[in-house]
Amino acid sequence: MKGYYHLAxxxxxxxxxxxxxxxxxxxxxKQNYLQHAIAPRPICFASTxxxxxxxxxxxxxxxxxxxxxxxxxxxxPGRRIRNNTTKHTWQNVLEVPExxxxxxxxxxxxxxxxxxxxxxxxxxxxxxxxxxxxxxTMIKPPMVKESKIKMECRVVEVKALGNEGGAGNLVxxxxxxxxxxxxxxxxxxxxxxxxxxxxxxxxxxWYCRVDESNLFIVEKPNTLLGIGVDSLPASIxxxxxxxxxxxxxxxxxxxxxFVDPSFEDDHLQEIIQYYxxxxxxxxxxxxxxxxxxxxxxxxxxxxxVLLVG
Ligand SMILES: Cc1cc2nc3c(=O)[nH]c(=O)nc-3n(C[C@H](O)[C@H](O)[C@H](O)COP(=O)(O)O)c2cc1C
Numbered sequence: 001m002k003g004y005y006h007l008a009x010x011x012x013x014x015x016x017x018x019x020x021x022x023x024x025x026x027x028x029x030k031q032n033y034l035q036h037a038i039a040p041r042p043i044c045f046a047s048t049x050x051x052x053x054x055x056x057x058x059x060x061x062x063x064x065x066x067x068x069x070x071x072x073x074x075x076x077p078g079r080r081i082r083n084n085t086t087k088h089t090w091q092n093v094l095e096v097p098e099x100x101x102x103x104x105x106x107x108x109x110x111x112x113x114x115x116x117x118x119x120x121x122x123x124x125x126x127x128x129x130x131x132x133x134x135x136x137t138m139i140k141p142p143m144v145k146e147s148k149i150k151m152e153c154r155v156v157e158v159k160a161l162g163n164e165g166g167a168g169n170l171v172x173x174x175x176x177x178x179x180x181x182x183x184x185x186x187x188x189x190x191x192x193x194x195x196x197x198x199x200x201x202x203x204x205x206w207y208c209r210v211d212e213s214n215l216f217i218v219e220k221p222n223t224l225l226g227i228g229v230d231s232l233p234a235s236i237x238x239x240x241x242x243x244x245x246x247x248x249x250x251x252x253x254x255x256x257x258f259v260d261p262s263f264e265d266d267h268l269q270e271i272i273q274y275y276x277x278x279x280x281x282x283x284x285x286x287x288x289x290x291x292x293x294x295x296x297x298x299x300x301x302x303x304x305v306l307l308v309g
Contacts, residue, residue, distance in 0.1 A: 020033060030166065035201075035202070035204070036203025039202035040208045042064065042198065044101045044104075045059050045103070045144060045147065046058055048088075048092035049098070050092045051095040056121075057126050058087065058088070058115055062076035063076070070174055071175040073151070073173050075170075075173075076170055078166060079169070088121050090158070098141055098155060099171065100143045102151075103147055103151075103196075103198070105199060106197040132145035137152065138152045139153070148181040148183065149191075149196070150179045152175070152177040152179075153176060154173065154176055155171055156174050158172070159172065231251065232251055236306060241291055242287055243291070246294045252299075258307075259307045265301070271286060286308060
């Protein structure tokens with residue numbers, strides 16, 4: 001009896017979410033759970049200089065864009081959990097508030113990782129990691145020639161988030177000038193997302209690469225409002241076949257669709273012909289077919305199929 005009880009308890013636990021109160025975790029555990037959960041994170045490959053002219057180059061994945069006008073990016077060289085020491089990058093921006101943010105791409109990722117070694121302050125990671133320094137045009141730290149996008153930035157504020165190991169230091173930067181390699185531009189002079197193979201950091205030693213095999217488009221109506229999942233008929237909303245993504249796609253139209261009498265589809269005709277005597281089976285077939293169309297990005301056709309139901 002006891003055995004059954006334990007089995008049932010273990011079975012129930014599979015369906016329960018694990019709850020973590022951050023105050024009960026060690027700094028290393030906090031880092032581990034947060035870095036695996038908040039991922040992937042873009043990588044800022046930061047080039048800085050101290051007042052003696054020593055150059056530093058280090059990667060930071062606590063990094064993102066926070067404002068476009070003014071153009072503000074923030075990255076965070078934190079205090080080491082191990083011994084509460086601070087990063088040279090942080091020390092440098094306090095002395096010379098300038099940084100080149102070189103955007104990391106797949107071709108550079110192993111050299112970037114090498115640049116994250118804790119070399120002494122006077123060691124230049126351009127040399128250690130094998131990158132070519134290229135003079136910046138507005139600020140002192142050099143750019144990484146091999147990087148496809150470089151941003152010359154002025155540090156507007158440095159904000160410490162704590163004094164203990166693991167505490168971040170926000171380096172708030174205004175982007176003054178960008179240099180974008182021709183090879184990642186389209187014919188209109190815009191960055192082609194397919195050409196720049198970003199890499200990003202996840203938890204532990206995991207990275208990911210962005211390329212055409214994993215890029216996809218989610219259309220967003222900018223000014224028109226989607227009807228919303230709550231406006232979908234219950235039979236669609238509660239479908240066992242359509243997924244959350246499918247419902248999001250269907251509800252993203254800005255007005256409820258009408259049956260289009262000119263819509264012709266052989267497979268739809270077959271479903272109607274074979275299943276009209278059995279409404280439950282017909283609904284299943286219609287939903288499966290609509291799902292296939294939605295997965296192919298054919299939202300209008302999927303709606304016509306569902307409207308038959
Ligand atoms: C891809 C990658 C991302 C990193 N992101 C961060 C980060 O966001 N913050 C941080 O403090 N350290 C980060 N590190 C570790 C630093 O790069 C590392 O501590 C480096 O030695 C700091 O160099 P510095 O002392 O010369 O500034 C990262 C390392 C790698 C490889």
